[in-house]
Amino acid sequence: MRGARTAVVLGAIGPALALNPLDTFYPPTLNDTSYISNTSIGTYGGIYKAPTNGPTEGTPYGTYDYCSMPHPRTNEYELPEPIAKGSVKGKLVYLEYLQRHQRRSPYNILPGGENQAYECDNVRTYLYAGPSSNNGIQPIPMYAQTYQDPTNPFTPGVNGTCQYPQITIGGVQDGFQHGKDLWAVYGKKLGLIPDAPNSRVWFRSSDSALTQGSAGAVLRGVWPKYDGALPLHQMVSSVDTVNEGYSCGAIDTTLAELEATSEWKAHLTVTADLRSKLGSMLGATSSSWQDTFDHFSDNFQARLCNGYDLPCSTSNSSACVTMEMAEEVFRAGDWEWNYYWRTNAYVKKYIQVVEGLFISEIVTRLQTVLDGNSSLDYSHTFIHDGDIGPILGALGINVLRWPAMASNIAFEIWETEGKKDLYARVLYSGQPIQTIHGSLEWLSLSSLIDILTPYVPEDITSLCG
Known part of the structure; x- marks a missing residue:
């Protein structure tokens, strides 16, 4: 955030780097595999x-924080530069807010087993259904309580009381604070979010319990005294336009094409020794663990972000993942995400087939604001890293580190006095996003629509084959 740009020394194994918080989002060497192998980078301030x-x-606030990314917050929030300097007067008339879910337990359990138990009995995931009418049957609120029965011969590979993945207590608490901060900026300060939900607010999630649980925590932070239920819109999972819900053969074929390139193979060569060591130590030798860094990154991130240690071998307690190993895994994960959504030769098509339909929905909402026909003031969608990444790619972000827990994109639409022109500002995790189009600090709404439109497929059914 611009209010927290004082250069500071941010921790890393090896020589310390003097970086300000904004720097940590945009490593200048991320396009090259040298970013992965350079141990002096550490986590590049992350x-x-x-x-x-x-x-x-994270300290200082505004730093790339995988466990809970920064977001708009009153202490650091600044008005768009033309309004702050008084060259124009205007007001915020629309907010399109997208965010990844909050921190969680891992998706990927180590094949050799986990040496630590994961405990989640300090958070309740509620599961119940009731009629739409208040006069109907009102169910008892039920929550899932995970347990293991000693008579069950099958084990999940890890002891404890968590599902995998599952939002954790820290994730719930992060979400509540996230919502409180959004209210302080966009409700109290700017007067856009209403005092209570009304017909001009709209919420959506994927069909994942992670995004649904995050929505409940965040929106409680926005409206702590609201007494009632809210609709969280979801598409039928088989045709969902987020989280790769719909079937499209071109997603897999395009992914195969980009992973057959010399650049992709070069990053596997650079990391061959690391992958071999981790595979042998943790029993993670299958292609799903060795062909990308998705699984290792997910497992290590979930541990560190919830107060656990890095893993050790279950057969040799002295064989443990070091922080230096984890940092190389995280740098490799950053490189892969940047390659997926920014630098590979097939990136436009890949964004279109994975996220083009959802980008179309965003463009449509922005166009209705431009046309003066919008029925909404505030739209908030709870999604995944696999949705945030391609949207940032479509915006042309300079370089892309892995979109971390609760990473967020705020499309702010401002109307100027007099001519009532409409301008946009796009914030990524609370800061104006830095892109190949320049900083998206202040541009006409029509220009923002023009940036996104090429990533909307003209005929998705033909493109998907």
């Missing part, structure tokens, strides 16, 4: 540790 309980807050 934060990858958090206690079990939140809310977390």
Whole structure:
């Protein structure tokens, strides 16, 4: 955030780097595999540790924080430069807010087993259904309580009381603070979010319990005294336009094409020794663990972001993943995400087939604001890293580190006095996003629509084959 740009020394294994918070989002060498192998980079100022309980807050605020990314917050929030300097007067008339879910337990359990138990009995995931009418049957609120029965011969590979993945207590607490901060900026300060939900607000999530649980925590932070239920819109999972819900053969074929390139193979060569060591230590030798860094990154991030240690072998307690190993895994993960959504030769098509339909929905909402026909003031969608990444790619972000927990994109639409022209500002995790089009600090709404439109497929059914 611009209010926190004083250069500071941010921790890393090896020589310390003098970086300000904004720098940590845009490593200049990320396009090259040297970013992965350069141990002096450490985490390039990124934060990858958090206690079990939140809310977390990276120091200094505004730093790339994998456990809980920064977001608009009153202490650092600044008005768009033309309004702040008084060259124009205007007001915020629309907010399109997208965010990844909050921190969680891992998707990927180590094949050799986990040497630590994961405990989640300090958070309740509620599961119940009731009629739409208040006069109907009102169910007992039920929550899932995970347990293991000693008579069950099958084990999940890890002891404890978590599902995998599952939002953790720290994730719930982070979400509540996230919502409180959004209200302070966009409700109290700017007067856009209403005092209570009304017909001009709209919420959506994927069909994942992670995004649904995050929505409940965040929106409680926005409206702590609201007494009632809210609709969280979801598409039928088989045709969902987020989280790769719909079937499209071109997603897999395009992914195969980009992973057959010399650049992709070069990054596997650079990391061959690391992948071999981790595979042998943790029993993770299958292609799903060795062909990308998705699984290792996910497992290590979830541990560190919830107060756990890095893993050790279950057969040799002295064989443990070091922080230097984890940092190389995280740098490799950053490189892969940047390659997926920014630098590979097939990137436009890949964004179109994975996220083009959802980008179309965003463009449509922005166009209705431009046309003066919008029925909404505030739209908030709870999604995944696999949705945030391609949207940032479509915006032309200069370089892309892995979109971390609760990473967020705020499309702010401002109307000027007099001519009532419409301008946009796009914030990524609270800061104006830096792109190949320049900083998206202040541009006409029509220009923003023009940036996104090429990533909307003209005929998705033909493109998907």
